[in-house]
Amino acid sequence: MTIEEQWPGLSSQLGARRLRLPTPPACLPLLERARQAGIQVGDLFVVSRPLVPLARGGYELSTGHLWCHYDARLEEAERSLLQCLLVLLAALKRRFPAPRTLEEEREQHQQLVKDAAALARDWQRPDLFVAADLDRLLAEAENRFDALVAVGELAGSLDPPVAHAASLALCQLREREGWSQATFEAALAGISDDEEQNAAVLTWDRTLLRARWMSPVRSGPEQPAPQADLFGPLTVPQSPAASTLLRQALEQVAHRGAVAVGCWSPQPLNTGEHAHADQLCFLQVSDRLGLERALAHISSWLLDLPERYLQVHWSCYGEARGGGGKSGTPPSVEEQQPGSDKPTLYRSGLTYHWGPGEGPASPAFPSLQGQGAAPLRRELWVLFAACPHRERLEAAWQLYLSSWQRQQRCSCASLAQGLQDLWSVLAPAAP
Structure with a gap:
């Protein structure tokens, strides 16, 4: 799903709150250096809420558009935002293919963190990636991998698209139920004292794992x-x-x-x-x-x-x-x-x-010709x-x-x- 496709739904959920925030001036030099280096950068969207659960930012290879979550609750919110931006710029430079496994996704993300630290040094911003930052971001990539494996196990599949869709659906369940992070993690592991919580993460709406359905008559x-x-x-x-x-x-x-x-x-x-x-x-x-x-x-x-x-x-x-x-x-x-x-x-x-209008000869699905x-x-x-x-x-x-x-x-x-x-x-x- 593109950034533009995610925008209407998230904007309606936030109500009167603004989803897109002004771009901090500190981001502009990094974007300019990236373009000078030949990195195909589109628009930067600084948002008040993550567009994807368990992610601080995202990018689109086709357009070069980026989004970064600005979390005002953090003590060094702007510095965290700039670190995220550097990781995304490293991704646009690397242009990794879509990962085939969650392990490959983790390895790609850890490599991008290291690439982002190198960009910070090359662009005269070594203060953004000191040794402690690098260790912390690599640990976050490991924790994100563990979380995706946990929800993939509940979905019955560790394919990255399925695990990400399951993560989104289960995070929506958590928000509806008003669970704390500790309560959510206990239910995911099946060790909550409340059996209804343990069962809820088994009976979540699995139809969210695929986008296209024909409703039953x-x-x-x-x-x-x-x-x-x-x-x-x-x-x-x-x-x-x-x-x-x-x-x-x-x-x-x-x-x-x-x-x-x-x-x-x-x-x-x-x-x-x-x-x-x-x-x-x-x-x-x-x-x-x-x-x-x-x-x-x-x-x-x-x-x-x-x-x-x-x-x-x-x-x-x-x-x-x-x-x-x-x-x-x-x-x-x-x-x-x-x-x-x-x-x-x-x-x-x-x-x-x-x-309607689709089929084996449709340009939308060229790989399916002949079916x-x-x-x-x-x-x-x-x-x-x-x-x-x-x-x-x-x-x-x-x-x-x-x-x-x-x-x-x-x-x-x-x-x-x-x-x-x-x-x-x-x-x-x-x-």
Whole structure:
């Protein structure tokens, strides 16, 4: 997101407070020296609030525009601002490619701090980077890396764009809740005395991890209105143990990227609404490793193809304790909990759409030429059968899916209906 694109939202949040501040005169000589040195510098925006969480400034290689946060609370606010400006000018000079990992991002930032100290010496401002400053800024880069790893683990991905989006979403959660930094860090680590805080950083709005969504249609007899409990009568009771399990599984997915195995991948599926589906995957969850595989698969699909608009629909098939409804109908309201000895089947349908005027031939996405313009469809089926810790495994799965609720709809039906739907998908693709 460009500086101009971030401006309206932040300005509205600040209300009467001014976002852009006057540029301190001390910045002007540094900008002039940079231009004389051939560094492609655009406009400098000095702001009263960071445009990005955990950052003191930012830059755009395409325009050379810079932004720096002027924090009037600091004892040496102007000196801190000039240090930030020098780091950004060093970045424009280096023109590093986008980092592929958080480790590479940390190494780039530490190199830029060293480059900024060299610029300060070359431009007769060695007072801006004494040894203590260099040590402190290098330590800040390390702390920023640790913070991004922590939120990336909660997101289930350590890819830099995902970790940064997760950081932004979780910082917004912190502001809404009014948490102190200590409270926030305890919740991120899952060690808060308040279990609701520990759970909140697991159920934050994960739809913020991608920019393009196609909102689900919520009308018609087969598309029920949103419900307080996403899974209705098949909702599994949550517990601290389920939250801990989900946290541990996401951490493993983030670091190892667990690979889903034992999948069916018929191609294509040529029946009804499933025509042109590119992938179908079936997984059974009977232990923590199975949960990690399912989480790795669905999270990778939910974040894939960010240039397209994603539409999601969950379906949950099972029987409430004592039987359940007839085939094709949800279990009755009185039967509120699924039986632990009866399997539950989950279906995740994802469809990726092009936006108006976009497609493989669009100049906006030249790398995608040759791909079909038709929507891309994928389905993941996950079975929870009777096994030790079944309720905790399924509760963790439901907890994760519920964090995507803002951009999805969910329908519930009997297990018999689920098996029938699964067979209708598989049969046309069978040899």
